[in-house]
Amino acid sequence: METILSIHQLTKFYGKNKAVDQVSFKIEKGHVYGILGPNGSGKSTTLGMILNVVNPSSGSFSWFNGNLNTHDALKKIGAIIEHPNFYPNMSAIENLELVTKIKCLTHPNYQEKLELVGLWDRKNDAFKTYSLGMKQRLAIASALLNNPEILILDEPTNGLDPQGIHQIRAIIQKIAAQGTTILLASHLLDEVEKICSHVIILRNGKMIYDGSVDAMNASHGYFEVAAENSEKLEAFANQNEAFETVIKLPNNLYKLILNKPMEADTLNEMAFKNDLVLSHLVKRKESLEESFLNLTKNEAQHA
Amino acid sequence: MRRLLSIELFKLKQSRSAKILSIIYFVLFTFTALFATINFDFGSINFRIADQGIFNFPYIWHFNTYIISIIKILLAIVMISMITNEYSNRTLKQNLIDGLSKKEFILSKFYAIVLFSLASTLLVFVVSLVLGLIFSDYTEIGIIFSELEYILAYFVKLVSFFSLCMFLAILVRKSAFTLGFVFLIYLGESILGGILRFQAEDFLFIADYFPLNSMSNLIVEPFTRLGIVKSATAQINPDFVKDYTISLFKLIIPVIWTFIFVWGSLNLLKKRDL
Known part of the structure; x- marks a missing residue:
């Protein structure tokens, strides 16, 4: 099976505080992974390290068996973190055009992606006029622009109203059904249970479980x-x-x-x-x- | 390089404040030049700055580069906000996640700095050339194109100043504080320079290596030179001459500072967690 990401003994200190403590796991192609843990358990820090925005204190990770350096690997993945970050004065299309330039894409299908997240009608409106739910959906469209090998989502439903949560989940399930590998960080258990096949549980920065969701509640009831x-x-x-x-x-x-x-x-x-x-x-x-x-x-x- | 520049220009094109400030800058730029051509008519006194000899070649290269470089602060604001906005909108984080490396990020900003400096330098060259051709008393080719090192010095001055702004913007991440910081460095250099001048004159040469000092030393004020040019015809006294020339040494110091600032920006960014 093709390994997309392998993490080895990844550790992050913030001062004396250990945010992530020797976490190791592998992401295989075609599965949907969930990183589960309460707030402050090190989910976002772990994702930050593999996404090149947080420097690891020790340990290592490699994308695609180490065949690419991190920033080139990131061009092949799609990721959204905590809350959507775009240029406020640019429209949805312009923001996507910028992502196209950064990721060196040729002829991305803006219409398909924006229609998937239901933003095609608002494509020419400035990002700052969007509601939080729309911003989050644009982030998903942007992350999907390069038809990524893996989609990384950090708390994608955080701060949304029930309708927004439902929309985002429906989109994620649609993407998962297409066979895209997904890594979803969440503190919402039912979210992970509904979508993921594998789960990694973090607590106080330590990994306490890594395996399939079925094996996790393997009890007979x-x-x-x-x-x-x-x-x-x-x-x-x-x-x-x-x-x-x-x-x-x-x-x-x-x-x-x-x-x-x-x-x-x-x-x-x-x-x-x-x-x-x-x-x-x-x-x-x-x-x-x-x-x-x-x-x-x-x-x-x-x- | 073309990719990075196109990314940066795309960002600048969509930023309203950058657009407005750039337009103000280039309008002010032209006005500064045109101001001198106005004919002040106070009854019997008919006065025109352009006729006072400031637009004579090759003096005009010196005069214009000096005057125009004062309003570089407007472009500096554009440069500072194009970096601090990436922090406040958290788009820097998103850029990195999308696959821009930290080195590429700094380089794209630096390319924009070079491009803006180049545009400004080109404009100062064209405007001076036109004004000179209209008002200069000497229009021989040899004289027109002498002392062009002021144009080079102007370019180096802009690039090094904007690089300083970039470094400070990455350091403090807030545009207002960054501008304050530039002012603080200016104050610090003045105070240190003053102390050296009056307390330890032997070490005064150190002041020439301060970043802002080395940049302002590139183009020395041209006003006293105008006086000398005027009085030179009356009395020839070469003992009392200020050094207005641009030596290679003077050029190298700000270039070295530019490298330090770009390298420093990259290292700051690499070390930080976002």
């Missing part, structure tokens, strides 16, 4: 149950080895975490055989959010 006779239910659950842990929730609800696959009807049948009538039975899978919180919690205990 859990049941939420209730019965008239709570004590009998608790005893039954504790006896059954299919349940890793039994947690008592408010309102006499029990959370039974599975350590092997089991369907809801199997549990219901087993309970019935034990003279137990369940008044409430739901099977749930842990969301990425819970997995994420679990991971960061574990990491905190280790530290």
Whole structure:
């Protein structure tokens, strides 16, 4: 498989503060990657380093197997960071023309890109007259101008209203569907869960997970149950080895975490055989959010 | 190089303040020249600056380059804002992400500086030539094209001054502070020069190496020279002559400063996180 980016032990200090601490990962062609982490976990700094705007304190990275130096490699990628930066007096088209000059492109398709993000009607208006959502969409159009090998997005929905968030996500999903490699940094878990196949989790600058989204919440899920006779239910659950842990929730609800696959009807049948009538039975899978919180919690205990 | 220049000119073309200031500069430029041709008519006194001999070749090269270089501050504002705007709009960051290297960024700015200086130099040459042809008492080819080193000195003066502005703009990142900084350096050089003059005259030569001093030393004020030219016919006294010539040495100091400023700008930019 073709490696687009490999990062090796990348570290950044801001004074004494370690913003990014020995992060290493690889980006392969054709996948959609998410960098997940709370605010201040080092996502933007990591992206800043690979995009040539932040100098690494130590460690290294290489684009396209090191065949190109960084600024030439950047001509083949598309990236938007935090918030869109363009020349305020220039129109959308003029800003794109400038990007064309910088990236040394020949005959880019302005219309196709601007139509994709829904800005073709406003193409001649000055950038400063745009709303934040429109600015962000222009940034995406600009990043796509060179049909990039990889699209890097840093918090693309930050500060947008729900409609704007929806538009941006729809655009990203459309791009991902075309097979473009994407690296998306976000603190919004559902965003990453919806779009990404792989996820890298950062916390306090350290990488605490690198793998597929599916593998991350590989647990078998859990049941939420209730019965008239709570004590009998608790005893039954504790006896059954299919349940890793039994947690008592408010309102006499029990959370039974599975350590092997089991369907809801199997549990219901087993309970019935034990003279137990369940008044409430739901099977749930842990969301990425819970997995994420679990991971960061574990990491905190280790530290 | 053509790519970098076209990037920079494209940016300047779209910037309204740069356009307006450049236009003001070149209009003021022409006016400064035309002012001298006005015929002041105060009743019995009919006075015209142009007739006082300032437009005689080759003196005109000296006079015009000196006077016109005063308004270079207007172009300096264009140069400063074209850099500080990249910081305030954060477009510098975007340029780098789009694949411009830091070296290319500095070079594109420097090329713009050279281009503007070249345009201004060309204009000062053409305007002086025309004014001279109209008003000069001497129009022999040999005299017209003598002392053209003032034109070269003018070009070096502009490039080195704008390079200083570029360096300071990258250093402080705010246009108003940058202009203040230029003024501060001017003050600092004056004070240091004054101290040297009165306290340690043996070291006064050091003042010639200060950046702004070395630039202003390139073209010495032409007014006393005009007086000398006038009185030269009456009395020949060569002992009391100020050195108005431009030596190679005088030219080299600002050129070295230009290199230092460009190199310094690049290193500042390389070291910084954006």
